[in-house]
Amino acid sequence: MRLIVLLVVLASVFLLLRRFRGSGASLGSRQCPHCGQQIPALGMYCPICGQRVV
Ligand SMILES: [Zn+2]
Known part of the structure; x- marks a missing residue:
C-alpha cells in the first residue's frame, strides 16, 4: 500500500x-527530563x- 505510506x-x-x-506550540513537543529543554x-x-529520552 504505497498510498498509506x-x-x-x-x-x-x-x-x-x-x-x-x-x-x-505544545503539539509535538515535550520536555527533556535531563536538561529541561523543549524537544521534539x-x-x-x-x-x-x-x-536518551523514551
Ligand atoms: Zn536534554
Whole structure:
C-alpha cells in the first residue's frame, strides 16, 4: 500500500512544518527530563543534551 505510506510521510512533513512555523506550540513537543529543554516528541535522543529520552 504505497498510498498509506505517502499519506504518513505527508502528514509527518506537515506536522514538522507546522511546528517550525508555530513557535511555542505544545503539539509535538515535550520536555527533556535531563536538561529541561523543549524537544521534539519525535526521536529518541534529546538534541540539546544528547541524552536518551523514551
Ligand atoms: Zn536534554
